[in-house]
Amino acid sequence: MSGIWGKNVQVSIFGESHGVAIGITINGLPPGLEVDMEQVLFEMARRAPGRNELTTPRKEKDQPEILSGLLDGKTTGAPLTAIIWNTNTRSKDYSLLKNVMRPGQADYPGRVRYKGHNDHRGSGHFSGRITAPLVFAGAICKQWLAQKGVTVGAHIQSIGMIEDESFADQKEVTLEQIRSFKEQQLPLFNVEKETEMKDLIVEAKEDGDSVGGVVETFVLGLDAGYGNPFFDSVESQLAHLVFAVPAIKGIEFGTGFDIAKMRGSEANDEYYYDEHGQIKTRSNNNGGIIGGITYGMPVVFRAAVKPPASIKKKQQTINVEEGKAAELEVEGRHDPCIVPRVLPVLEAVTALGLMDLMMGGQHHE
Numbered sequence: 001m002s003g004i005w006g007k008n009v010q011v012s013i014f015g016e017s018h019g020v021a022i023g024i025t026i027n028g029l030p031p032g033l034e035v036d037m038e039q040v041l042f043e044m045a046r047r048a049p050g051r052n053e054l055t056t057p058r059k060e061k062d063q064p065e066i067l068s069g070l071l072d073g074k075t076t077g078a079p080l081t082a083i084i085w086n087t088n089t090r091s092k093d094y095s096l097l098k099n100v101m102r103p104g105q106a107d108y109p110g111r112v113r114y115k116g117h118n119d120h121r122g123s124g125h126f127s128g129r130i131t132a133p134l135v136f137a138g139a140i141c142k143q144w145l146a147q148k149g150v151t152v153g154a155h156i157q158s159i160g161m162i163e164d165e166s167f168a169d170q171k172e173v174t175l176e177q178i179r180s181f182k183e184q185q186l187p188l189f190n191v192e193k194e195t196e197m198k199d200l201i202v203e204a205k206e207d208g209d210s211v212g213g214v215v216e217t218f219v220l221g222l223d224a225g226y227g228n229p230f231f232d233s234v235e236s237q238l239a240h241l242v243f244a245v246p247a248i249k250g251i252e253f254g255t256g257f258d259i260a261k262m263r264g265s266e267a268n269d270e271y272y273y274d275e276h277g278q279i280k281t282r283s284n285n286n287g288g289i290i291g292g293i294t295y296g297m298p299v300v301f302r303a304a305v306k307p308p309a310s311i312k313k314k315q316q317t318i319n320v321e322e323g324k325a326a327e328l329e330v331e332g333r334h335d336p337c338i339v340p341r342v343l344p345v346l347e348a349v350t351a352l353g354l355m356d357l358m359m360g361g362q363h364h365e
């Protein structure tokens with residue numbers, strides 16, 4: 001089980017959705033980093049289940065208990081461990097699913113990989129619930145990044161076929177705008193799309209179905225010169241973490257797949273000096289990264305989020321115990337759309353990836 005990630009800031013996650021608890025150990029945090037716990041709790045509440053009609057009804061406090069690594073509100077430099085108790089499990093929802101494999105969920109591959117020993121209750125260690133500790137870690141990384149003038153934000157690019165404007169369409173995205181996104185149930189540039197998106201989610205839920213979407217994440221204030229060519233490129237670093245998040249099925253940086261349709265003359269991001277003598281580019285088709293290295297423009301990427309697999313609609317599948325075909329209507333508490341809740345997770349892993357990269361000391365300075 002690969003529950004460990006990172007070079008300079010290393011995280012190790014543990015737990016199952018219906019086990020006693022979930023949690024994380026973070027190694028490599030610099031000593032003396034002041035941790036604003038209110039801010040950490042705020043970030044965790046953005047992701048927490050059961051907070052509104054658009055999410056799973058499972059209610060969890062998601063209150064982290066710090067076991068080590070923090071004294072008088074500051075990191076000690078020793079491993080920081082936080083535990084989050086599971087308090088609202090309802091494992092009977094999963095008794096059928098030990099043998100009847102949900103299409104699109106990890107039941108079948110997980111069963112094969114772990115020889116049937118995987119905890120199937122609440123999808124066990126595969127559950128989106130295990131992203132709560134990642135948001136905890138990301139919230140601390142964000143505070144370290146803020147000291148370096150780096151801010152991570154995100155908005156919903158789309159839900160189903162309903163699109164928001166893109167980051168690239170904006171004249172300027174301010175820190176104020178990012179703060180206001182964090183307060184919104186559906187963070188959007190074009191708030192007029194909110195009702196339409198909410199209705200789509202509710203409609204899918206009432207239909208016993210689910211919807212997917214796209215989250216666009218952006219990083220402001222990152223200097224030129226971070227990253228590496230080839231294996232440790234900034235794209236590789238971020239993509240590794242983004243694909244670690246359950247339900248993510250695609251990623252594109254900058255103009256992404258559409259750059260393939262452009263000519264070089266259109267795709268190239270032309271350089272200029274701004275009024276303060278800063279080097280900028282007129283477009284940002286490369287999403288802030290060229291040669292695996294940042295060039296001082298915002299890092300921008302979009303991640304495709306699949307519609308959650310656990311739906312009430314009747315589906316054809318198999319019962320592996322009986323070795324027969326089976327029909328399945330998934331009961332229980334599920335998100336009709338993962339997009340709003342995965343958005344803070346994507347911000348968190350971005351912050352973690354960047355802090356790990358920046359702690360590496362490979363910058364030109």
Ligand SMILES: Cc1cc2nc3c(=O)[nH]c(=O)nc-3n(C[C@H](O)[C@H](O)[C@H](O)COP(=O)(O)O)c2cc1C
Nearest residue numbers: 106126127128246247248308309310334335341342
């Ligand atoms: C925050 C969050 C909440 C999720 N909620 C659900 C859910 O309620 N029902 C479900 O079937 N999948 C849900 N998922 C997705 C599954 O965890 C995921 O599809 C599964 O682990 C298989 O992984 P994959 O989709 O990345 O291949 C959620 C994911 C996240 C990140």
Ligand SMILES: C=C(O[C@@H]1CC(C(=O)O)=C[C@@H](OP(=O)(O)O)[C@H]1O)C(=O)O
Nearest residue numbers: 049056058122123127128129332333334
């Ligand atoms: C509890 C959370 O969301 C869960 C994520 C999830 C899944 O399959 O990923 C399935 C559901 O689990 P359960 O059947 O136990 O209610 C969600 O409620 C959470 O994210 O904290």
